[in-house]
Amino acid sequence: MKRAITILTVVLTASAANAKVDLVTLPTRGTVQLTIYNSADLTLVRESRALTVKEGRNKLQFSWANTLIDPTSLEMLPKADADKIDIADLAYPPRVRNLGLWNVQSGISGKVPVEITYLTSGLSWRAFYMGTLTEDEKTMRLKGYVRVTNNSGEDYENAQTRLIVGKVHMIDQIAQLARRQYPYDRPGVEVQDDSRDKLLDAKKKVPLLGDAPIVGHLFHGEGLGRKEVKKEGLSEYFLYTIEGTETIPTGWSKRLLSFDVDEVPVVNLYKFEQQRYGNSVVRFLSFKNDTEHELGETPIPGGLLKVYRGAGDKGHLSYTGQSSFKYIPVDEDVELNLGAVADVVVEPKLMDLKTANYRFDRRRNISGWDEIRTFKIEVRNTRELPVKVEIKRNFPTQYWDLKQTGRVGNFEKEDLDTVKFTLELEPRSKQEFGYALTTYHGVRTEGR
Amino acid sequence: MNGKKKTIMAIVLLLAAAGLVEARIKLVALPERDATVIRLDNPQWTLIEEERVLTLQQGLNKVDFSWKGVSIDADSIRLKALDHPGANVTLLNVSYPPNEAALVWEISCADNYAETVRISYLLRNIDRLITYKAIADKPETFVDLKSYLVLRNFSGEDFDKARVLLDYGEAFEQGIDHEETKQMLFLKADKVPITKMWTFDAAKLPWDPEKLENKNVGIPVSYRIVNDAKSGLGEFAMWGGKARLFQDDGQESTIFLGEDVSGMVPVGEKMELYIGDSRDIVVTQRQMKDIQVPTHKNNDKAPKVVLYDTDEIITAKIENFKDGEALLTMIQHIPGEWDMEECTLDGKNLKLGVDYKKKNANTLEFEIKLPARNDDGPAVKELMMHFHRRHLRSGYKG
Incomplete structure (x- = not known):
């Protein structure tokens, strides 16, 4: 078993002017807790060890060769007899890499439990979803998974694993701090060490993480016993603590089921907006992260969702598409972009163009006019299912006026040059509506 | 573990017989460094003060001070006699030998003395950093604050034992070798009150999250x-x-x-630390109206607008999806000359100077209390600014 991090306790006799090594012990790691972030390549490691100290000066050597630990983040705290243990300083000795030396003044002899914390890179987690639509596409079975990957160079055995959803602000990348020649660099000189960079680049095959999802009710290793997950909001983040411990050797990943919700009501939403999507209609699957949709317990961090559809009685599936989505707070709408479709069609047609209300200046040049465009919008649903269609129209100017014709309800003004029409279509049906758009130009804009 | 580095700086006492024009040079002693002070109160340079005992003879003494592999500002080197200052031990002059990192002091001595002298100089590549570690309580009302001093010595010189002085606090003893870094706790303050702040600056953040495909707009969160x-x-x-x-x-x-x-925070001032982004507060800001209103035209045969105002409406919908309340600071910018026709929050009129502040000519600051999300969904607030920019001179587009 690979073990990159080592701790040596070197006990020095209190009275000796020159250090005299009395005893060397190699305390084993007691418990270890990993708090893994998904918005940055960052993990907070907290481990407990029992050190054997003697009264007087002790030196504790901590080394981390071939790992991705940020040496500036190292901290050790006694968990008992704190008033008798003084951690005087942490030295990074010259001409030695990946090694720290704590000078500890102890008022007692014997075992002292300590907690060592540090930040490391190389551990990551991401989440992904699988959705299976019912044949009528009214509900979807939604399964969320997380995949935890350890490329840190260190094996973490039986680690309590916690996952953080949230966007932390970072000044430095932990991986860069880990590869510095000197922990805090050196005054005035930026040190580059290419050979080490290459070594670490080879090790650091950590996938770039976007947001990854966890919702959940239960975590369990597939095929293994169920694991509860404790969910809690802390500051601006969400913390998920997986029950029990996990062992993920370096280089390995582990996939865990984060939740499984059977019937999430969904809406088939089709959007048409030429400025954004061209002439295609884009299909969205929409639901809400709330209790009505069997969700809403925690935010859903963004991730990739593969959507399938039930096909036939024997549990066969057809693949509908995939979509990545962003972090969804509780009570927020989710819109999954499943891509352009051909079975719902929106056809805007310019039916008439007129100009009017010309204004002329003293030289008889044109100084203002109106343009009146009459559009007909035909919307066709060729599917055997009802659909909701959202049509946005963008205008090239903020000086406009719109008169609507047809059966569609009122339009909504989105912003100064965008309006939105919303339609609901029965299976295999067609709707038509129209509008006359007047745009004002030149002096005709005045006073509008 | 690490081989002890040999001292690179050397002092050689050269005895020149008093009264002789041609110096009769003789190596007398190589005095050891005694008390050393590392003074780190200047961010650019570190001042080293070291004391040595020189065996001086009556008459003229030459003391050679040389260094190698260290970066000393030669003009900064000073010598001060501590036992017999004044007329008894007088520094006559300082000379610099050619092409050498060295200088020679000529010291006149009234008698034979074992004189303690203090040599001070500015040394590069030895400095200190400060780092902070703060642990907030769960409700985020205070932090336990620790500050660490990080000594970095890349000066080329080993310091076995030195008194280290900062610009505040007690001096302490510390040895530090060349290429060594040491980190030590130097400030611990428990239960330091904090204010948590969410800030939406309309000049820095996207206005309409809907237009960003699969991307959240994080509202920066800070502790003060x-x-x-x-x-x-x-x-x-x-x-x-x-x-x-x-x-x-x-x-x-x-x-x-x-x-x-953080930058330096003088006494009485505030430290603001940006910790991360909130994605549970969503601001959707939209320009709902932006109309040009001509006020003056020229006398051309085809009159052109030379001066115009605008009529603008900006709305900002603020949704709090958090389980807790939040106080959002919203920064809005209106360039140039302007006046506010109407400003409302959820339809209620806001008064400038009472309900919102003018930070400067073009910046407005609103503090908006956001209730927690409830069973019906997120808490929603809607800010509306209806304003006119005045006397704009160019860019009129018909």
Whole structure:
């Protein structure tokens, strides 16, 4: 078993002017807790060890060769007899890499439990979803998974694993701090060490993480016993603590089921907006992260969702598409972009163009006019299912006026040059509506 | 572990017989460095003061001070006699030998003395950093603040034992070798009150999250700490440095909240540390109206607009999806000359100077209290600004 991090306790006799090594012990790691972030390549490691100290000066050597630990983040705290243990300083000795030396003044002899914390890179987690639509596409079975990957160079055995959803602000990348020649660099000189960079680049095959999802009710290793997950909001983040411990050797990943919700009501939403999507209609699957949709317990961090559809009685599936989505707070709408479709069609047609209300200046040049465009919008649903269609129209100017014709309800003004029409279509049906758009130009804009 | 580095700086005492024009040079002693002070109160340079005992003879003495592999500002080197200052031990002149990192002091001595002298000089590549570590309590009302001093010695010189002085606090003894870095706790303040702030700056953040495909707009979240006595601080200016913030998770552990770099915070001033982004507060800001209203035209045969105003409406919908309340600071910018026709929050009129502040000619600051999300969904507030920019001269588009 690979073990990159080592701790040596070197006990020095209190009275000796020159250090005299009395005893060397190699305390084993007691418990270890990993708090893994998904918005940055960052993990907070907290481990407990029992050190054997003697009264007087002790030196504790901590080394981390071939790992991705940020040496500036190292901290050790006694968990008992704190008033008798003084951690005087942490030295990074010259001409030695990946090694720290704590000078500890102890008022007692014997075992002292300590907690060592540090930040490391190389551990990551991401989440992904699988959705299976019912044949009528009214509900979807939604399964969320997380995949935890350890490329840190260190094996973490039986680690309590916690996952953080949230966007932390970072000044430095932990991986860069880990590869510095000197922990805090050196005054005035930026040190580059290419050979080490290459070594670490080879090790650091950590996938770039976007947001990854966890919702959940239960975590369990597939095929293994169920694991509860404790969910809690802390500051601006969400913390998920997986029950029990996990062992993920370096280089390995582990996939865990984060939740499984059977019937999430969904809406088939089709959007048409030429400025954004061209002439295609884009299909969205929409639901809400709330209790009505069997969700809403925690935010859903963004991730990739593969959507399938039930096909036939024997549990066969057809693949509908995939979509990545962003972090969804509780009570927020989710819109999954499943891509352009051909079975719902929106056809805007310019039916008439007129100009009017010309204004002329003293030289008889044109100084203002109106343009009146009459559009007909035909919307066709060729599917055997009802659909909701959202049509946005963008205008090239903020000086406009719109008169609507047809059966569609009122339009909504989105912003100064965008309006939105919303339609609901029965299976295999067609709707038509129209509008006359007047745009004002030149002096005709005045006073509008 | 590490081989002890040989001292690179050397002092050689050269005895020149008094009265002789041609110096009769004789190596007399190589005095050891005695008390050493490393003074780190200047961010650019570190002042070293070291004491040595020189065996001086009556008459003229030459003391050669040389260095190699270290960066000393030669003009900064000073010598001070401590036992017999004044007429008894007089520094006559300082000369610099050619092409050498060295200088020679000529010292006149009234008698034979074992004289303690203090040599001071500015030395490069030895400095200190300050870092902060703060652990917030679960409700985020205070932090336990620790500050660490990080000594970095890359000067080329080993210091076995030195008194280290900062610009505040007690001096302490510390040895540090060349290429060694040492980190030590030097400030601990428990229960320092904090203010948590969410800030939406309309000039820095996207207005309409809907237009960003699969991307959240995070609202920056900061902690504010005041360097004053009420906070258990305020004794001295807090030096700038990197701060890492953690939070007690209530399970005898912590989570990492984020990190930021603070500038120097004088006594009475505030330290603001940006920890991360909130994605549970969503601001959707839209321009609903932007109309040009001509006010003056010229006398051309085809009159052109030479001056115009605008008629603009901006709305901002603020949704709080959090379980807790939040106080959002919203910064809005209106360039040039302008006046506000109407400003409302949820339809209620807001008064300038009472309900919102004018930070400067073009910047407005609103503090908007956001209730927690409830069973019906997120708490929603809607800000509306209806304003006119005045006397705009160019760019009229018909």
